[in-house]
Amino acid sequence: MVIQPIVQCDQLTKRYGKKYALNHLDLSIPAGKIVGVLGPNGCGKSTLFRAITGLIAPDEGELRVLGQPPGWQTNRHIGYLPDRARWYPRHTALQAFEWGASFLPGFDLEAAKTFAAYMDVDLEMSLAGMSKGQEARVMLILCMAREVPLLILDEPFAGIDFISREAIISGMIDYLEDREVSILISTHDIQEVEGLFDYIVLMDQGKAIWSGESEELRGQYGSLHDVFRTFYKREWSR
Ligand SMILES: Nc1ncnc2c1ncn2[C@@H]1O[C@H](COP(=O)(O)OP(=O)(O)OP(=O)(O)O)[C@@H](O)[C@H]1O
Numbered sequence: 001m002v003i004q005p006i007v008q009c010d011q012l013t014k015r016y017g018k019k020y021a022l023n024h025l026d027l028s029i030p031a032g033k034i035v036g037v038l039g040p041n042g043c044g045k046s047t048l049f050r051a052i053t054g055l056i057a058p059d060e061g062e063l064r065v066l067g068q069p070p071g072w073q074t075n076r077h078i079g080y081l082p083d084r085a086r087w088y089p090r091h092t093a094l095q096a097f098e099w100g101a102s103f104l105p106g107f108d109l110e111a112a113k114t115f116a117a118y119m120d121v122d123l124e125m126s127l128a129g130m131s132k133g134q135e136a137r138v139m140l141i142l143c144m145a146r147e148v149p150l151l152i153l154d155e156p157f158a159g160i161d162f163i164s165r166e167a168i169i170s171g172m173i174d175y176l177e178d179r180e181v182s183i184l185i186s187t188h189d190i191q192e193v194e195g196l197f198d199y200i201v202l203m204d205q206g207k208a209i210w211s212g213e214s215e216e217l218r219g220q221y222g223s224l225h226d227v228f229r230t231f232y233k234r235e236w237s238r
Helices: 044-051 095-104 109-118 132-146 164-174 191-198 213-219 225-229
Strands: 007-014 017-028 036-037 058-066 078-081 150-154 182-186 198-202 207-213
Touching: 007 044, 017 044, 017 058, 017 198, 036 044, 036 191, 036 225, 044 150, 044 182, 058 109, 078 132, 095 109, 095 132, 095 182, 109 132, 109 164, 109 225, 132 150, 164 191, 191 225, 198 213, 198 225, 207 213, 213 225
Parallel strands: 036 182, 036 198, 078 150, 150 182
Antiparallel strands: 007 017, 007 058, 198 207
16 A cells, blocks of 8 residues: 555654754655755754654654654654664674564564665674674665665765665665655765656755755756755855
């Protein structure tokens, strides 16, 4: 069953003191898309993801995820990679995936192993011995190997080098081709990943300043690099 829209925000607001992390955000994200949630540091991307996964309660406004208010019922159907995610250092990658298979709804151990082979992850290596980029791959696999309708990946490519990032992204595109899944991805690595997105949300100061099909955005403004120049002049001129 495909739920339209996958995420719906009406006047969604989250304040920290006087600071608006989300400022009366209106946003409707259709299902079945790979969505780039983009914008400068501090514009509210992670806060939006935390609200979607029920980790923070909004101060005002309405949020519906998979057609319902966020909570444990919706979280069963969401694979979430938080920013700054870490795993238990003494575990090996395989132990992390076996944990996933026993605890995470919809986790497919064989898919995780296939991803690991593709992403060059040594299953027997402990996470303590891994580089930042290797650990980031394990964390990404823990989310991607789940049969769920919604994946939320907050900065999944941070720490992964340019060459590996391209390989991982093309692997993701192959893997996702036949699956009915919606993915929200925040990233600052816009140039490498631009081919991945079919829908874009541009955020600034807690609001969505543009959202729509990436082809439409490219048609109007050119590459994502040019889009950033157009929409975030304030940032670029600093
Ligand atoms: N727990 C918190 N306490 C106080 N302020 C917070 C908290 N969480 C977020 N903020 C503030 O809310 C704003 C939005 O933060 P958020 O982490 O959502 O931005 P972001 O777009 O994910 O940024 P980045 O690209 O740097 O990861 C920022 O000004 C941040 O300082």
